[in-house]
Amino acid sequence: TDSDGQIGERTRRAVHAAGESGWLVTIATGRSWRNTKPVADHLALRVPLVTFNGALIRDSVTAEVLHYIPLPTEVVGTVVTTLVGLGLQPLVVEDIRQGERYFTGPAEHDSPRTAAWFEYLQSLNMPIVRMPYEQLARVGHAVRVTVSPDADKLDTLEALASQRQEEFRSITYDGLDEQSYVVEFTHPSSTKASALRWLARQYGLDMNDVVAVGDGINDVEMLAEAGFGVAMGNASERVRAEAELV
Numbered sequence: 001t002d003s004d005g006q007i008g009e010r011t012r013r014a015v016h017a018a019g020e021s022g023w024l025v026t027i028a029t030g031r032s033w034r035n036t037k038p039v040a041d042h043l044a045l046r047v048p049l050v051t052f053n054g055a056l057i058r059d060s061v062t063a064e065v066l067h068y069i070p071l072p073t074e075v076v077g078t079v080v081t082t083l084v085g086l087g088l089q090p091l092v093v094e095d096i097r098q099g100e101r102y103f104t105g106p107a108e109h110d111s112p113r114t115a116a117w118f119e120y121l122q123s124l125n126m127p128i129v130r131m132p133y134e135q136l137a138r139v140g141h142a143v144r145v146t147v148s149p150d151a152d153k154l155d156t157l158e159a160l161a162s163q164r165q166e167e168f169r170s171i172t173y174d175g176l177d178e179q180s181y182v183v184e185f186t187h188p189s190s191t192k193a194s195a196l197r198w199l200a201r202q203y204g205l206d207m208n209d210v211v212a213v214g215d216g217i218n219d220v221e222m223l224a225e226a227g228f229g230v231a232m233g234n235a236s237e238r239v240r241a242e243a244e245l246v
Contacts, residue, residue: 075168
């Protein structure tokens, strides 16, 4: 989509032309299934969709879960407890097999930045359920845990993920403004690259047969492993460095 979240007619025609030429065209995104399905429907895609940065692949027509890598219950508890100990407000995305709700702690622990972030998420049809931290740490499997920290907490969170990389990985995104960030914790095997590798095998293909297009930090592994990686011109230097074409 463009900067306004819209799919241009030129893009729609290009996707259809690729499909008509025999290519399998899909979406690999960090977005939730809830917010990806309408885009796929608009493009009339009939190929499984990669969502939640590779943690979930669902059939674009039937919504059947085909591939799913959630965080284990004990890891969710560890991440939640650690974030709360750092004075941060965790947001836990429910086990997809149970639904797609968003759980967090009591509102009085929201920072102004977190409150603004939650308001933005709810505007995207992401209902947030509040609960005590003891209950939040026991929600069970989850597709991911996210947090919106100040810049001075980023090094601590990066070090945490590095120390426990066998349990989870983290991705840091720019937030709603230049001073805000969002850090996402997911299963260590959850990447767009690993999901596309799995999906390609279902069609008798491998990553050499994949053309991947992306612009974000969560696209780095995908662009590096694809047979041909394409980075958008507005992508960061790190992302563009992994692409054969910008």
